[in-house]
Amino acid sequence: MSYYRPPRIAASEITPERFFLGRRTFLAAAAGSLALGTRAADAAALEAVSSSYKVDEALTPEEDVTSYNNFYEFGTGKADPAARSGGFKPTPWTVKVDGLVGKPREFGLQELLRFPLEERVYRMRCVEAWSMVIPWIGFPLASLLDKVEPLGSAKYVAFETVVRPEEMPGQSGLFQPLPWPYREGLRLDEARHPLTILAVGLYGKTLPNQNGAPIRLVVPWKYGFKGIKSIVRISLTETTPPCTWNLAAPNEYGFYANVNPAVDHPRWSQATENRIGEGGFFGSNRRDTLPFNGYADEVASLYTGMDLTVHF
Numbered sequence: 299m300s301y302y303r304p305p306r307i308a309a310s311e312i313t314p315e316r317f318f319l320g321r322r323t324f325l326a327a328a329a330g331s332l333a334l335g336t337r338a339a340d341a342a343a344l345e346a347v348s349s350s351y352k353v354d355e356a357l358t359p360e361e362d363v364t365s366y367n368n369f370y371e372f373g374t375g376k377a378d379p380a381a382r383s384g385g386f387k388p389t390p391w392t393v394k395v396d397g398l399v400g401k402p403r404e405f406g407l408q409e410l411l412r413f414p415l416e417e418r419v420y421r422m423r424c425v426e427a428w429s430m431v432i433p434w435i436g437f438p439l440a441s442l443l444d445k446v447e448p449l450g451s452a453k454y455v456a457f458e459t460v461v462r463p464e465e466m467p468g469q470s471g472l473f474q475p476l477p478w479p480y481r482e483g484l485r486l487d488e489a490r491h492p493l494t495i496l497a498v499g500l501y502g503k504t505l506p507n508q509n510g511a512p513i514r515l516v517v518p519w520k521y522g523f524k525g526i527k528s529i530v531r532i533s534l535t536e537t538t539p540p541c542t543w544n545l546a547a548p549n550e551y552g553f554y555a556n557v558n559p560a561v562d563h564p565r566w567s568q569a570t571e572n573r574i575g576e577g578g579f580f581g582s583n584r585r586d587t588l589p590f591n592g593y594a595d596e597v598a599s600l601y602t603g604m605d606l607t608v609h610f
């Protein structure tokens with residue numbers, strides 16, 4: 299199985315903003331006939347066009363992006379997901395899209411990978427006050443929603459992660475840190491915002507297991523916990539969906555979870571952050587956290603009239 303697809307645009311049509319990613323890696327992978335999905339190390343190259351959604355900041359090294367993770371299904375330590383997800387099988391995979399839609403259906407991974415893929419370089423700000431800059435590959439969630447034709451009554455989008463205790467050691471141990479499945483949700487207008495993507499890759503390759511293979515949500519103006527990984531179900535609803543961290547500690551993790559330096563977590567400040575790789579864990583190297591994680595121009599209008607110190 300190969301995820302390589304022929305270029306959608308001819309070389310002659312490529313403008314300075316559009317370029318192909320991962321060609322070299324693909325050729326190397328094809329030469330070795332890698333079987334995708336058995337191990338994170340077998341990540342195959344994805345072809346994507348560049349997009350204008352790129353922050354002009356140094357990328358966090360791939361090594362850090364793929365070894366410092368939150369994915370409690372594999373354990374609560376930052377190194378656990380990379381160390382303990384080798385047995386997870388991201389293929390075959392289907393995502394069920396149902397609820398208040400005209401055309402509920404399942405999407406196989408191959409079909410999901412046929413959405414026009416773009417590279418987006420986004421800031422990622424965890425609620426724990428660390429951050430990264432990550433080159434994702436994915437497509438707008440709105441493109442998927444269009445295919446199922448949301449009904450007028452749909453107001454929210456609910457997401458669920460896979461439950462596989464036999465492949466996810468954090469779901470099978472004596473200590474269960476969270477109730478499974480991990481769940482998240484967005485308002486429909488947030489879900490349809492052009493910045494909101496379903497990511498299928500990073501650094502030009504398919505997603506490593508620890509980053510949410512084979513498909514995860516990325517909402518760059520919200521805290522990282524909204525970016526639910528390894529999604530198997532997306533449902534359109536009329537009422538606010540249950541969200542794992544919000545249910546676990548509603549005073550600490552709001553439904554909106556928009557990055558906001560003015561609203562501290564009860565146990566720590568959100569005013570500054572440690573950009574991984576810059577040595578800002580303690581003291582002086584910390585960066586200021588930006589409202590909406592730096593995406594205020596694009597998304598602040600979604601919240602006009604809302605008091606975001608109350609609806610945090």
Ligand SMILES: Nc1nc2c(c(=O)[nH]1)N[C@H]1C(S)=C(S)[C@@H](COP(=O)(O)O)O[C@H]1N2
Pocket residue numbers: 363366367368369370371422423424425459480508509510521522523524525526527528
């Ligand atoms: N299913 C699931 N999704 C999840 C999590 C998780 O524990 N389980 N952790 C969240 C948190 S807290 C963060 S910060 C991001 C981390 O994404 P990354 O490891 O790719 O940087 O994933 C989010 N998505």
Ligand SMILES: [Mo]
Pocket residue numbers: 368424425426521522523
């Ligand atoms: Mo997080």
